[in-house]
Amino acid sequence: MEFIKLDVEEKIAVLTINRPKALNALNSQVLDELNETLDGIDTNEVRALIITGEGEKSFVAGADIGEMSSLTKAEGEAFGKKGNDVFRKIEALPIPVIAAVNGFALGGGCEISMSCDIRICSENALFGQPEVGLGITPGFGGTQRLARLVGMGMAKELIYTARNIKADEALRIGLVNAVYPAEELMNAAKKMASRIAMNAPIAVRNCKKAINDGMQVNIDDALVIEEKLFGDCFETEDQKAGMGNFLEKDKEKKLKVVPFVNR
Numbered sequence: 001m002e003f004i005k006l007d008v009e010e011k012i013a014v015l016t017i018n019r020p021k022a023l024n025a026l027n028s029q030v031l032d033e034l035n036e037t038l039d040g041i042d043t044n045e046v047r048a049l050i051i052t053g054e055g056e057k058s059f060v061a062g063a064d065i066g067e068m069s070s071l072t073k074a075e076g077e078a079f080g081k082k083g084n085d086v087f088r089k090i091e092a093l094p095i096p097v098i099a100a101v102n103g104f105a106l107g108g109g110c111e112i113s114m115s116c117d118i119r120i121c122s123e124n125a126l127f128g129q130p131e132v133g134l135g136i137t138p139g140f141g142g143t144q145r146l147a148r149l150v151g152m153g154m155a156k157e158l159i160y161t162a163r164n165i166k167a168d169e170a171l172r173i174g175l176v177n178a179v180y181p182a183e184e185l186m187n188a189a190k191k192m193a194s195r196i197a198m199n200a201p202i203a204v205r206n207c208k209k210a211i212n213d214g215m216q217v218n219i220d221d222a223l224v225i226e227e228k229l230f231g232d233c234f235e236t237e238d239q240k241a242g243m244g245n246f247l248e249k250d251k252e253k254k255l256k257v258v259p260f261v262n263r
């Protein structure tokens with residue numbers, strides 16, 4: 001891989017988009033490598049994934065403008081589909097994905113962060129959908145996911161004006177969950193990932209599926225989705241161990257929720 005790094009340590013994977021000369025902009029090769037890397041993650045072993053960008057300046061500065069500049073209508077549509085397919089893969093990955101946004105998150109950069117389950121960022125992060133200034137619409141999910149995350153009115157304002165927002169405003173509108181000094185961001189992401197990894201992995205992945213699938217349907221169907229995924233948990237060793245620990249009333253064991261057993 002030329003543009004993607006993957007490090008796995010203690011059940012946490014860190015995926016770094018590594019094209020710092022272009023501020024980690026996403027060209028076709030980066031998207032292909034990202035796709036292949038996601039396919040290669042063993043989600044029975046890895047319990048949480050962190051996505052970040054190489055360097056201190058940029059998370060991802062968007063889709064590659066040079067590559068897009070000469071696309072035809074059909075090629076533009078295909079490029080949009082390529083990005084959408086990869087980002088959908090991130091969104092549907094069975095394990096939680098945390099975006100550690102360490103700088104520019106513009107266009108496709110904001111969009112990839114929005115396909116992650118949780119976003120945290122550094123104080124120097126800058127978010128935005130600048131596409132209309134380039135004569136295009138957001139094309140890797142921005143018109144859909146931004147409204148779902150921050151509400152339609154705010155999403156429309158940001159997209160129509162192409163106004164970039166700093167970390168404090170991203171926090172205020174709910175685009176990110178927390179802001180850290182740059183040097184603390186990765187530790188914070190790893191701490192959050194480790195905390196997720198301590199919990200029952202099948203329960204965690206069922207929570208992700210219940211929330212993601214439930215948000216796409218009406219509340220009655222959504223609750224049926226929850227009931228099925230809740231029921232599934234009762235076939236796991238994690239449920240027996242987790243509840244057994246509680247019922248034994250042994251304080252030490254009650255706190256000791258690991259090790260949980262994978263499927």
Ligand code: CAA
Pocket residue numbers: 021022023025026061062063064065066083104106107108109111130131134137138139140142
């Ligand atoms: N595509 C291709 N190259 C990019 C890029 C991008 N999105 N963003 C930055 N780069 C390249 C620059 O061309 C430059 O390369 P060279 O050194 O070879 O000239 C290098 O990265 C460094 O960039 P700058 O010199 O511009 O750095 P800066 O600190 O002065 O500015 C910036 C940083 C404000 C992020 C500026 O680079 C910028 O505005 N980038 C474009 C941001 C953008 O518009 N993103 C949205 C793209 S459209 C999109 O993403 C569509 C979609 O939804 C799918």
